Amino acid sequence: MNKANMVKIGRNDLCLCGSGKKYKKCCMNAEKDQKSLKQEYKDKYNIILKEPYQIEGIKKSGLLLLSILDKVEKMIEPGITTNMINDLVHEEHVRAGAIPAPLNYRGFPKSVCTSVNEVICHGIPGDLILNDGDIINVDITPILKNYYADASKTFFVGTPLEDAQKVVYIAKESLKRGINVVKPGATIGDIGFAIQDYAESSGCSVVREFIGHGVGIEFHEQPQVLHYGNKGDGIMLVPGMVFTIEPMVNLGSKELHVLDDNWTAVTNDKSLSAQFEQTILVTETGYESLTPFEL
Numbered sequence: 001m002n003k004a005n006m007v008k009i010g011r012n013d014l015c016l017c018g019s020g021k022k023y024k025k026c027c028m029n030a031e032k033d034q035k036s037l038k039q040e041y042k043d044k045y046n047i048i049l050k051e052p053y054q055i056e057g058i059k060k061s062g063l064l065l066l067s068i069l070d071k072v073e074k075m076i077e078p079g080i081t082t083n084m085i086n087d088l089v090h091e092e093h094v095r096a097g098a099i100p101a102p103l104n105y106r107g108f109p110k111s112v113c114t115s116v117n118e119v120i121c122h123g124i125p126g127d128l129i130l131n132d133g134d135i136i137n138v139d140i141t142p143i144l145k146n147y148y149a150d151a152s153k154t155f156f157v158g159t160p161l162e163d164a165q166k167v168v169y170i171a172k173e174s175l176k177r178g179i180n181v182v183k184p185g186a187t188i189g190d191i192g193f194a195i196q197d198y199a200e201s202s203g204c205s206v207v208r209e210f211i212g213h214g215v216g217i218e219f220h221e222q223p224q225v226l227h228y229g230n231k232g233d234g235i236m237l238v239p240g241m242v243f244t245i246e247p248m249v250n251l252g253s254k255e256l257h258v259l260d261d262n263w264t265a266v267t268n269d270k271s272l273s274a275q276f277e278q279t280i281l282v283t284e285t286g287y288e289s290l291t292p293f294e295l
């Protein structure tokens with residue numbers, strides 16, 4: 001904070017915004033509203049509305065994330081193992097002075113999630129060799145200067161088959177449609193509806209067991225962001241909210257089970273599953289992605 005910011009304005013002083021009006025007739029109420037909204041969302045929902053300096057921190061973490069995701073994309077080809085992706089992701093975090101949030105998170109043993117074909121999410125990197133025609137989701141969450149950003153993409157390995165193209169396209173478009181409804185006054189249910197309506201009408205299914213989440217100060221914060229639901233349901237979006245949207249879309253049915261490793265979630269019918277994820281900020285007029293990539 002600089003000195004100017006530390007001067008306390010009196011109610012009858014001229015407002016610092018330059019309007020020429022008294023502070024009490026100008027920005028004082030807006031600031032109060034913002035404070036009470038922040039308190040209300042904390043008390044009611046345990047949601048932390050972010051301050052501008054915190055948003056800056058999350059954004060920087062997001063830029064690092066995107067740079068690592070680009071490097072991953074360049075290395076993906078038939079013959080590499082998911083461990084090789086883990087090594088690259090881990091080293092890039094260290095090089096940037098960041099920590100990979102997945103490592104040791106509730107016992108997760110690696111620095112990134114790599115989910116191949118019928119794996120929905122939380123795939124653990126290992127000796128698995130990628131083959132031509134596979135799809136792989138790579139989900140990265142850096143902690144940079146204590147700020148978390150969370151995003152993922154699904155990549156084709158070599159030349160995709162038609163099924164792979166379909167499920168990846170629909171997962172990507174689902175995220176795009178979910179993001180596009182984000183603005184103050186919309187609700188969590190509006191996001192879920194946009195995603196479910198599109199994915200199901202395209203002949204795919206939406207996973208229920210894993211959901212988007214508040215993010216930034218912690219890995220998983222409130223609110224829970226369902227990828228299904230009804231318009232108007234759930235918490236109202238307000239500026240300063242930061243959360244992920246990360247729909248998992250299956251080519252077949254939505255049913256899943258978790259393998260003996262207690263992490264890897266796979267489709268019961270072995271159908272392909274794809275996912276894209278971004279960290280989204282609610283702004284005064286709409287949204288801003290803090291992990292922006294083209295959808």
Ligand code: MF3
Nearest residue numbers: 102105108113122139141150
């Ligand atoms: N990145 C995942 C998410 O989008 C969470 C992974 S938890 C881990 O929420 F432990 F598997 F890394």
Ligand code: CO
Nearest residue numbers: 150244246277
């Ligand atoms: Co997430």
Ligand code: CO
Nearest residue numbers: 139150151277
């Ligand atoms: Co993630």
